[in-house]
Amino acid sequence: MAQKNILKYIILGLLNHKELAGYDLKKLFEGEVGDFWSSNHSQIYPELRRMEEKGLITSHSETVGTKLEKKYYRITPAGQEILSAWMHEPLSSLVPSRDEFTMKLYLIDDPRDPLLAQLFREEIARHQKKYDYLRSRWEALFRTQEDRLKHFGHSLILEQAIERERQRLQWLVDTKRNMIQ
Amino acid sequence: MAQKNILKYIILGLLNHKELAGYDLKKLFEGEVGDFWSSNHSQIYPELRRMEEKGLITSHSETVGTKLEKKYYRITPAGQEILSAWMHEPLSSLVPSRDEFTMKLYLIDDPRDPLLAQLFREEIARHQKKYDYLRSRWEALFRTQEDRLKHFGHSLILEQAIERERQRLQWLVDTKRNMIQ
DNA sequence: TAAACCATGTAACCCGTTACATGATTAT
DNA sequence: ATAATCATGTAACGGGTTACATGGTTTA
Structure with missing residues (x-):
């Protein structure tokens, strides 16, 4: 298998x-x-x-x-x-995330490498876009309580994804600010 | 390709x-x-x-x-x-996360389904374990500022992963509490 | 001396992506 | 008319997992 x-x-x-x-x-x-x-x-x-x-x-x-x-x-x-x-059935084990941003970041060992800021800019833009998109999806699908109850699981995972993007964006912005100065 | x-x-x-x-x-x-x-x-x-x-x-x-x-x-x-x-090179586009928890949750449309609580219990246990593990890794690798500077990228992605797990755990616990009562 | 680890390879198989292919139906 | 969409398939290929396979070296 x-x-x-x-x-x-x-x-x-x-x-x-x-x-x-x-x-x-x-x-x-x-x-x-x-x-x-x-x-x-x-x-x-x-x-x-x-x-x-x-x-x-x-x-x-x-x-x-x-x-x-x-x-x-x-x-x-x-x-x-x-x-x-x-x-x-129990959930199978967690697999590593495997995204390119993470791997590129891993390979940068020098805090002064100019690639660092560029990488953060790119990643911030990507996640901002995703965040906005997910929020617009939520607005379109789950504005009323009735809609949320009717598709309970869907509304939950959408909310979770929005939270995830929000947190990731915040980490990216905070870390970038701390790095740059 | x-x-x-x-x-x-x-x-x-x-x-x-x-x-x-x-x-x-x-x-x-x-x-x-x-x-x-x-x-x-x-x-x-x-x-x-x-x-x-x-x-x-x-x-x-x-x-x-x-x-x-x-x-x-x-x-x-x-x-x-x-x-x-x-x-x-620019980062390639974000791919959907594709984890089993998310998909099972999506398929549960009834908030009273007993599977819901079980699913959350499992997912919380998984992420608690991962969170503890990542924190112990950070302790082992990056306790001194010197270590953090020497492997800058690595320390960053580890910190990001810890934050991610922390946030996810919090969301899971909060959401489970709101659901149950 | 036996178990654990070092060290390198191949084979089979499945999943997922891209591309190829065809034809009907609807909208502009 | 013609472009977009509906609708269903197949083919080729690469990446990743599991299993098969062999032999040397270190440790308890």
Whole structure:
């Protein structure tokens, strides 16, 4: 085994709410799910086929217009069992973060290296942008308490991501200021 | 191309300080570098061979004891240029975090689901452990100002990681408390 | 003398990305 | 008309993990 196939469980989890076609899943990964997980259609379609072979999902086609076929997938009891088992399974161990900023910073051993300030500027810009984006997502999705309750998990991870970006930005700005003078 | 080969630059950056054998790199990835990046020897050795073929590094063998050979690698001017170019290159875009906790949380839409509290307990335990570990690493490595200056980048990313864990723990504890009652 | 560690390699496999490919439908 | 989007697939490739494999050296 190389890595464990988490995509399978994500798909099961999404299908557990309602039936979806591969294209719908792709759109979800480009939209609201995409803030936390992404996947390309070239990975989704073969995965769906394998999951159907294993009996975790079933499919039925519907025609859109006159010729175009849309293949909807629905979770089976077997699939729900697999999903539930995964949800109850302990979390696997934390993996190192592995971002480029961290690694570049690690390799700079001289506080006077001019690269240092540039690196911080870049990282600050990246995270500021992400922070703003996530906040706008929250505004769009969870302004009312009703929306927050209806998609409880989603609102939680979005809030957590916003907090994470806020904290990271603050650390970056503080550390940069302390370094420069 | 699938993913970009960052390991190459990490290795170049490590060899830029002093010559190292594949086994030394493996040990670094199990030790202080491992907090932020990890790699197996099965990936390191072939990578070193490819890098030597491209002229980024050179090797010379030394015998340990009477028979055991240790193959030391040294960065070449060509390798230093590649490393410097990467260091000056803009950071590539942020990728979604993709951890299991986040995804499981996303799939829980009911605030009363008993899985919720269990998930938080687990995640808190994981991050508490990581937090304690990172703090002990900092204590071991950077108690004196001299040590901090000597390995400036390393001390910075360790501090950042500690802050990150601290903030995440706080969010987890606060959110769990608000949820439960 | 046996266990732990040093030291280096290869092979199999899976995941995820990019690119190739085709055709229908809708919006401008 | 034509561009954008819908909809579904396959192919090639690189990175990373696990397992297989071998032998030397040090330590308890």
